[in-house]
Amino acid sequence: MNLLLLRPEQLTSDSRARVQGRQLRHMLDVHGAGIGDSLRVGLVNDAIGSAVVADLTDTEASLEITWQEDPPAPLPLTLVLALPRPKMLRRIIQSGVAMGVKRLVIVNSYRVDKSYWQTPWLGDEALAEQITLGLEQARDTLWPEIIQRKRFKPFVEDELAAMTEGSRRLIAHPGSATACPQGLTEPVSLCIGPEGGFIPYEVNLIREQGFEAVHLGPRILRTETAIPAILGRLFDIINLT
Structure with a gap:
């Protein structure tokens, strides 16, 4: 994945999110992400930004997010x-x-x-x-x-x-x-x-x-x-x- 797509229910605050399941496995197995690493993230029907892995366990990751840009324009x-x-x-x-x-x-x-x-x-x-x-x-x-x-x-x-x-x-x-x-x-x-x-x-x-x-x-x-x-x-x- 080129972007970790988050749903609103994954947000624990405006700038923090929780990741589990398929997304967590992809982070660990494909990106090899660890604490302090940066990932590209987006919120469904909302902005795109960068996220830093703040906390990490075998079952969950916590991300600190900085929202930076809008998604690309849709086709008409x-x-x-x-x-x-x-x-x-x-x-x-x-x-x-x-x-x-x-x-x-x-x-x-x-x-x-x-x-x-x-x-x-x-x-x-x-x-x-x-x-x-x-x-x-x-x-x-x-x-x-x-x-x-x-x-x-x-x-x-x-x-x-x-x-x-x-x-x-x-x-x-x-x-x-x-x-x-x-x-x-x-x-x-x-x-x-x-x-x-x-x-x-x-x-x-x-x-x-x-x-x-x-x-x-x-x-x-x-x-x-x-x-x-x-x-x-x-x-x-x-x-x-």
Whole structure:
């Protein structure tokens, strides 16, 4: 982890926190931290700072924290994603969160296997674990919103337009005539289908809500590859200036 993500209940004062469990094991086993060592920390939905290990036992560490900066800016994006295979879902959530996605809507689709919705990886605790790993990787603290919708047609017809109002609406669809735009600064809403893509009926239904179909070129990418490729093209995510 590149940042130790703390929850408010771990704070014992404005500048002191208690660390146990997975975080403590990571501190000891990966960082080799001891009393007096410094770590990068962040508070969920709050600031980032540096922490010094003040006290340490086999079961708990106490950190003295100096809060220094705000988290990185989120992407101005609503990502609507057809539920991928459960094994892939974990990696997608981690990488999406690490890239700054703060609103993810997981939806059903004709090509989504019904069994995928039974995966324990859609449970609150499992999602929280993947979100935490993504935030720690990116040195971010802003907790994303993940929405699940199991009925495609009612979601698209009744919610999608209002949810994406005021944004540029795009649907990634291989074979469409328009190339994916680059370097956007405006809010974007992006729909990405399952392996094999949305079926034509679904594409048409989404386009009726004001979405423009765009492509990434002639290659067909896996969902876990397509998402970072599209986000990297849409937004200036890696800004070295």
